[in-house]
Amino acid sequence: xxxxxxxxxxxxxxxxxxxxxxxxxxxxxxxxxxxxxxxxxxxxxxxxxxxxxxxxxxxxxxxxxxxxxxxxxxxxxxxxxxxxxxxxxxxxxxxxxxxxxxxxxxxxxxxxxxxxxxxxxxxxxxxxxxxxxxxxxxxxxxxxxxxxxxxxxxxxxxxxxxxxxxxxxxxxxxxxxxxxxxxxxxxxxxxxxxxxxxxxxxxxxxxxxxxxxxxxxxxxxxxxxxxxxxxxxxxxxxxxxxxxxxxxxxxxxxxxxxxxxxxxxxxxxxxxxxxxxxxxxxxxxxxxxxxxxxxxxxxxxxxxxxxxxxxxxxxxxxxxxxxxxxxxxxxxxxxxxxxxxx
Amino acid sequence: xxxxxxxxxxxxxxxxxxxxxxxxxxxxxxxxxxxxxxxxxxxxxxxxxxxxxxxxxxxxxxxxxxxxxxxxxxxxxxxxxxxxxxxxxxxxxxxxxxxxxxxxxxxxxxxxxxxxxxxxxxxxxxxxxxxxxxxxxxxxxxxxxxxxxxxxxxxxxxxxxxxxxxxxxxxxxxxxxxxxxxxxxxxxxxxxxxxxxxxxxxxxxxxxxxxxxxxxxxxxxxxxxxxxxxxxxxxxxxxxxxxxxxxxxxxxxxxxxxxxxxxxxxxxxxxxxxxxxxxxxxxxxxxxxxxxxxxxxxxxxxxxxxxxxxxxxxxxxxxxxxxxxxxxxx
Numbered sequence: 001x002x003x004x005x006x007x008x009x010x011x012x013x014x015x016x017x018x019x020x021x022x023x024x025x026x027x028x029x030x031x032x033x034x035x036x037x038x039x040x041x042x043x044x045x046x047x048x049x050x051x052x053x054x055x056x057x058x059x060x061x062x063x064x065x066x067x068x069x070x071x072x073x074x075x076x077x078x079x080x081x082x083x084x085x086x087x088x089x090x091x092x093x094x095x096x097x098x099x100x101x102x103x104x105x106x107x108x109x110x111x112x113x114x115x116x117x118x119x120x121x122x123x124x125x126x127x128x129x130x131x132x133x134x135x136x137x138x139x140x141x142x143x144x145x146x147x148x149x150x151x152x153x154x155x156x157x158x159x160x161x162x163x164x165x166x167x168x169x170x171x172x173x174x175x176x177x178x179x180x181x182x183x184x185x186x187x188x189x190x191x192x193x194x195x196x197x198x199x200x201x202x203x204x205x206x207x208x209x210x211x212x213x214x215x216x217x218x219x220x221x222x223x224x225x226x227x228x229x230x231x232x233x234x235x236x237x238x239x240x241x242x243x244x245x246x247x248x249x250x251x252x253x254x255x256x257x258x259x260x261x262x263x264x265x266x267x268x269x270x271x272x273x274x275x276x277x278x279x280x281x282x283x284x285x286x287x288x289x290x291x292x293x294x295x296x297x298x299x300x301x302x303x304x305x306x307x308x309x310x311x312x313x314x315x316x317x318x319x320x321x322x323x324x325x326x327x328x329x330x331x332x333x334x335x336x337x338x339x340x341x342x
Numbered sequence: 343x344x345x346x347x348x349x350x351x352x353x354x355x356x357x358x359x360x361x362x363x364x365x366x367x368x369x370x371x372x373x374x375x376x377x378x379x380x381x382x383x384x385x386x387x388x389x390x391x392x393x394x395x396x397x398x399x400x401x402x403x404x405x406x407x408x409x410x411x412x413x414x415x416x417x418x419x420x421x422x423x424x425x426x427x428x429x430x431x432x433x434x435x436x437x438x439x440x441x442x443x444x445x446x447x448x449x450x451x452x453x454x455x456x457x458x459x460x461x462x463x464x465x466x467x468x469x470x471x472x473x474x475x476x477x478x479x480x481x482x483x484x485x486x487x488x489x490x491x492x493x494x495x496x497x498x499x500x501x502x503x504x505x506x507x508x509x510x511x512x513x514x515x516x517x518x519x520x521x522x523x524x525x526x527x528x529x530x531x532x533x534x535x536x537x538x539x540x541x542x543x544x545x546x547x548x549x550x551x552x553x554x555x556x557x558x559x560x561x562x563x564x565x566x567x568x569x570x571x572x573x574x575x576x577x578x579x580x581x582x583x584x585x586x587x588x589x590x591x592x593x594x595x596x597x598x599x600x601x602x603x604x605x606x607x608x609x610x611x612x613x614x615x616x617x618x619x620x621x622x623x624x625x626x627x628x629x630x631x632x633x634x635x636x637x638x639x640x641x642x643x644x645x646x647x648x649x650x651x652x653x654x655x656x657x658x659x660x661x662x663x664x665x666x667x668x669x670x671x672x
Contacts, residue, residue: 006391008463013512014645015391015462047396050377051351053384054392064463066391094400097373104358111354114361121364 001075005057005067007032018065020057022076026084028057030065041080042087048098049074051105134247141246143190147210150245154194154212166195166217176220176229180213183234186298189241193233195220203316207236209245222315231295231309238294244287345633347385349623355381356622368410372402382629388461389644397458412440445475456509464649470508478504495525502582511588512649520585528577532570539566572603583636590641597635605631 001022006015007030016033023029027038043060055073057065067073081088081095088095104114157163166173173195180193191211198204203219213236215229223229239245292309299306359374376399383393419432449470456466478501486494499522506518547562576597583595609624 010463011649011651012645013462013464013647047380048377050380050384051355053381054394056394056396062463064394064460066394066463097370097399101358101362101373101377104361105354111357114357117361118357118364121361125364 001072001079003067003069003072003076005065007063007065009061009063015066020065020067020076022079022083024083026080026082026087028076028080030059040087041084042090044080046073046077046080048094049102130251131247134250137250138243138246143210143243146243146246150208150210150212153208154214157196157198162200163196163198163214166197168195168217168220172220175226176215176233179226179230180233183230183237183298186302187234187237187241187294189237191237191240203319205232205236207239207245209243211240213237213240219312219316222319223312224315225308225311227299227304228308228312230304231299231306232312234295234298235291235309238291239287241294242287242290244291247287343633343636343638344387345385345630346387347382347626347630349626352381352626353619353622369403372399372406375399375402383459386633388638391462394460394463395458396460397454441480442476445472445479448479449475452505452509461511462647464512464647467510467512467650468505468508469510470504474504495529496522498578499525502578506582506586510650512647514589514591514647517587518582518585519587520581524581524585525578528574528581531577532574535570535573536566539569568606569599569603572606573599576602592639592641594637594639595632595635596637597632601631602628 003020005018005020007018008015019031021029021031023038026041028041028044030037030039039059045058047056047058049055049070052068052070054066054068055070057067057073059065081091104110154163176195177193180191184191189211191207191213194212194214195217196214197217199218201216201218203222204216205219206214208214213233215232219232220229295309296306299308355377359370359377362370363374376395376397379395379397383395386393416433416436419436449468449472452470453468456468459466478497482497482501486497503518506516509516543563543566547559550562551559576599580595580597583593586593605628609620609627612620613624
């Protein structure tokens with residue numbers, strides 16, 4: 001086996017033709033013009049194969065022999081390593097990694113395996129990995145750590161005046177706080193209820209980290225019955241009990257990690273935006289469903305019609321027309337038809 | 343310059359990289375990066391020889407692990423940070439703390455990427471100093487903000503000059519001629535694009551909103567900004583390359599803004615429609631187009647570029663083994 005290559009000695013961009021071959025004892029023979037040299041396998045580095053790109057055989061003095069016959073170089077590498085096993089041992093790790101990659105990008109079977117592995121891992125990560133990570137983080141972070149985070153968010157919204165002081169009558173606030181206290185005790189969570197006027201956010205309710213639940217004046221005013229608000233509060237306290245905000249953070253971190261691992265930060269960063277947002281959307285729907293189930297369970301146990309939640313949602317939809325789901329409670333919650341009524 | 347890469351061949355390299363990176367929780371990413379570069383460079387021919395990327399993935403691993411740890415720390419700090427007017431205090435404090443090492447990272451990364459890029463076994467190199475990098479990175483960014491953007495084209499121009507003038511191929515130095523006028527014109531043009539298209543796009547988005555939903559309406563309103571950023575990237579790259587010399591050798595880059603915009607937009611649609619599988623093809627489309635618009639006017643015999651004896655491959659091997667590589671941001 002004789003491989004024709006171009007030798008560049010690394011001093012100038014001039015090359016000369018050489019012929020590479022395997023000599024006895026695991027030595028690389030180079031026929032360079034009229035002279036013949038031999039190098040021990042340990043002194044040469046043979047670049048790994050990348051599809052059909054030219055390969056480089058680097059010698060100890062830094063000169064590089066560039067050849068295009070990839071199959072022949074593979075054979076040369078194997079022959080040298082076999083004849084000089086002691087020298088090949090130090091390269092076992094690098095050669096092993098390269099061989100693994102080569103198995104996957106060599107042919108259609110390798111591509112099929114790679115594709116299956118990639119899709120399988122992505123599926124498993126989104127189905128079980130991210131939720132498990134969320135659970136692990138939820139159990140690792142003590143609940144006391146949540147409170148300042150949520151309070152800071154509320155303070156920040158107060159600061160930028162997205163939140164204004166409530167205009168609700170104190171008696172109305174007190175009666176809702178009493179109802180809130182009942183649900184809180186029933187679900188066994190630590191939480192506070194606050195009221196704010198927030199014109200930009202429409203009829204809305206939030207549960208922030210640490211258990212602060214906020215009702216906007218608009219959602220209190222649009223309710224026709226206190227039980228509708230009880231349903232909303234039970235739903236929000238469901239988020240609080242399951243610490244969904246922390247799970248969301250853990251999961252979006254996991255998604256970012258997966259995407260930076262999959263794509264180099266070039267064009268792909270642009271493309272990566274859409275799929276990651278889709279994933280996040282489906283997670284938050286899962287959380288909504290969980291909160292719905294907790295609310296449903298609370299309402300039935302306390303003799304309240306579970307359809308109260310839907311009554312309110314329908315009224316919100318009707319009140320704000322076609323363009324309303326930009327900011328109201330609807331925007332963060334699935335459409336009415338999808339919510340569990342059974 | 344000719345590119346011989348093929349979509350399906352690159353797809354095979356890419357999917358193997360993705361599978362191994364995922365299966366090793368990211369530890370394989372330096373190998374993925376080197377293999378991707380080697381595929382792209384190895385198919386880029388100048389004369390009868392292609393380019394080569396010679397970095398060793400093992401030496402890139404510690405630098406990557408440190409970068410990941412820093413980013414993770416920043417995320418956690420962000421999460422538990424007090425907010426001041428909606429801005430996360432610890433996060434921005436973390437960014438400020440990072441500013442002093444930014445020039446060091448920039449110099450190391452550029453030097454790493456150029457040093458390992460070789461043609462006919464002669465390496466490129468970067469000789470920029472940390473001190474000057476400190477001037478054109480954190481300080482210039484702050485000065486640009488302080489001038490409300492007015493000084494930014496000039497600062498960006500000087501920064502590009504710093505990057506080009508300190509780059510070389512072997513002993514042959516790169517030089518960036520011209521002046522900051524081209525940069526001012528480009529930034530002014532991008533402002534014009536945003537101002538001119540903003541209202542029409544808002545109007546169209548408003549009209550189509552009921553039909554296409556808020557997600558696509560938001561995309562329509564973002565189009566002027568995206569077009570403006572493509573305009574800046576393309577015009578600056580054209581200007582920069584067309585004013586760069588390597589010894590007596592000149593270059594010309596003639597990318598069309600609309601052609602690049604079309605490539606990016608169609609790539610995004612195709613990537614979304616194929617659940618990401620189009621990514622390698624998308625990357626090759628852009629790479630091939632860029633090279634097809636790039637011209638080299640040699641002023642000397644192709645075989646007479648001298649290597650820098652101080653950066654001989656054998657001397658480099660020793661230098662690399664005692665420090666780890668940094669390759670972020672490239």
